Amino acid sequence: MNDFDFLHGSWDVANRRLTAPLTGGGTWEEFPGHSVIRPLFGGAGNIDEIVFPTLDRRGVTLRLFDRATEQWSIHWSDSRTGQLDPPVTGGFTGDRGDFYGDDTLDGRPIRVHFTWYQLGPDTARWEQEFSADEGRTWEHNWTMDFTRTGPAFSGLGGA
Secondary structure, rough: OOOOOHHHHOOOEEEEEEEEOOOOOOOOEEEEEEEEEEHHHHHHHEEEEEEEEOOOOEEEEEEEEEEEOOOOEEEEOOOOOOEEEEEEEEEEEEEEEEHHHHEOOOOEEEEEEEEEEEEEEEEEEEEEEHHHHHOOEEEEEEEEEEEEOOOOOOOOOOO
């Protein structure tokens, strides 16, 4: 249940994103971010806000642990739309977490895969990839490298 405790705190985030996923083209762009992640429900959830200063955008992630299924759901919203995207669900094996879900891109259905890596006490990595063929092939399209800038929060989330 406490799989995401390593993320609690403040982070600088180096982003690298494909500008036109699943088109066979596009270029990679790099931009900074800063994220603050706080625990919820005694470790069974957390919430973060990330600021992308050069894009004039923000995002919010809500991660929740379902005690019945022992799976995490990850929900994302972006300041451009104010809408909650469909969640990805999954879990951790050791220091790696894999999460899958269904979404749409430009009106067509896609599969989404998030991978989280706990790389040490002060570094983490998130990766995203999309599939347009029901998961037979995947295109990597976004990487976030996290470097801790502030300590983990404690005592914010009760049961």
